[in-house]
Amino acid sequence: MLSAKTKYGLKALTYMAKQENRSPVQIAAIAESENISQKYLESILLTLRKAGFLGSKKGKGGGYYLLKDPKDIMMVEVMRVLEGPIAMVPCVSLNFYEKCDDCPDETACSVHKLMIEVRDSTLNIFNNKSLADLIS
């Protein structure tokens, strides 16, 4: 299940990518347009800024803005920052690997093999999908 956090984050990024110029967009504007709790969105944008996707500007006329061209912001990066692992089980996660408590032998586990397939097909999408692709 996709978390609201990720969903909101993606919507916010999309909103910013749609702007004609690169002038800062205020949290309040995004929150209202996308029907998101402003305070919650604040924390999400903060995360995205710390992850290097966004820049920010304080004071009057301030707000958030994209640091890169939308076509250079790949979904796989955004998903890993907001949602965490792409894989459905930690034991097949590339970036958030964790061993299972139960499985003595990972390579013999039927679930493991199945989930690798799912991971790869999902990764294939997220690797090749940029923020720019989401808009069109």
Place this chain on the structure above:
Amino acid sequence: MLSAKTKYGLKALTYMAKQENRSPVQIAAIAESENISQKYLESILLTLRKAGFLGSKKGKGGGYYLLKDPKDIMMVEVMRVLEGPIAMVPCVSLNFYEKCDDCPDETACSVHKLMIEVRDSTLNIFNNKSLADLIS
């Protein structure tokens, strides 16, 4: 994230499919072999029985057994019973559809379109993968 319930259920099904004959397998045997809490596994197998995957036999020599040939048990069915929706968001779910509170227009939502792609690629795997495929 794949729930432990689904993981355990898949492991149990795999265990049964590996049996040479179709004689009943006891919960305790599966639980021990796969390192699953027996009581919890009980409730999972009950679900699988009610969903039509398993038959059961009470009393001595009883247990659970597959009702169909492993190659006729498709992952998509099992996943929907144990895990619920395949999609990452309810608004793109085929069998568990729910409208988003926020989105006024689904077709215009960037997240929506992305998640349809992910759903379809995952469905493609689960539709074509049988329990028999998990074993080999």
Place this chain on the structure above:
DNA sequence: CTATTACCCTATCGGATTACTAGGTTAATG
């Protein structure tokens, strides 16, 4: 300089879900 604007940060909380346990009931076998 001062007021305003808008981002920054931490802490907390209610609700929902999940993994699991407790404890007993029912049915089949020998």
Place this chain on the structure above:
DNA sequence: CATTAACCTAGTAATCCGATAGGGTAATAG
């Protein structure tokens, strides 16, 4: 009838998530 093993209901501890509270800090306008 005693044993076995599935059936069923209820409850619970822990965790996570979405959201809120309440201020702090930096930048800008005038």
